[in-house]
Amino acid sequence: MISKAVKLQETSSFIREWLKSPLVTASVVPSSRRLARKMVRGLHAGMGQVIELGPGTGVFTRELLAIGIPESALVLIELNGRFAADLKQKYPAATVVNGAAEAMSHLQLKRAGAVVSGLPFLSMKDRQIDAILEAAFQVLEQDGVFVQFTYGHRCPVRREILERHRLFSSRDSFVLNNFPPASVYHLKRKP
Template sequence: MTSDLALFRRRLLKNPRQVSAVAPSSQTLARAMTLGLGPQSGPVVEFGPGTGRFTAAILARGVPPENLTLFELDEEFVAHLRQKFPGVTVHQAPAQEAARLITQQVGVVISGLPLLSMPEPVRQGIVAAAFEILAPRGRYLQFTYGNRPPLPPELIAALGLTVSRGHKVWANLPPARVYRFRRGATDGPTTETGLSR
């Protein structure tokens, strides 16, 4: 089996716009993105798993393979994920197709997609799809390399979401920050601790 790094580099050279990262996500970021997951999390969906760094962390938290569904566009990544993670459902489809392909409510959606580099309609469609499949108290987790949430305030307000900001994960190239989105109103942004562990 091709190493994750070799596969990542090959796909980056072939399709830099779709991969849209200079290096695979670090294990530290993967732990931060999956903090709080476990066997009790119910169905979990991952958007843009790439080589599967977050996927492996999700499973390491105790989420059963049959409770995990991945959405990945790159055909070589899809073949790699299917071989590496037996029992996990892998769709070669855009995240916006999630509501059509997921028939049950899910507890968590984890996204490795580069939202800030996407056109606004695409970004909005991805987040809307996530909240279409999420249970009422479900969470949408997204990391970004920027200093602000990867969604503009007007979109957060339009979707009726609250956002919690985690610590910066410095052990990543480039450094990244995790954001957690939920339905509901709040007086202002909150900060969650412990996300960089």
């Protein structure tokens, strides 16, 4: 449980960054705790490393820690310098990278059990999404999962892109209690 003061501070920081860069921040306020819980559903400490893309103020990060993922097993990749600096301070044992998720393949990361993404896929170009999925599935274990949320009505990764990467998607949940309401998708390798 976070205090009202922390929540207020995170929300105002989010609004400030959204005003500076609306397409990259892609939401006026951080995701709700309800959505965060759905994003981490099914993940567990035995999965090894977990990579989070676009953590923002760390709503999903907090929930990953709450389900027992050790802080030292977290890799947080955030483009916004202000958010990344705050995350470094809050989670000193995690690996925090201030950079673009598309460049993840240059990081030489260890194998991961899951990638949790808060990235704004709906405002990204196909080639960006391609690069992100390519890099993510290079580090993901064979049965690893890429968790993605969207405010849209269907999977935010087009069918052709899924096919190209030999992936399938399934909608895991719908969260009404979020602004705006959101769906959570799981992307996995085809068997």
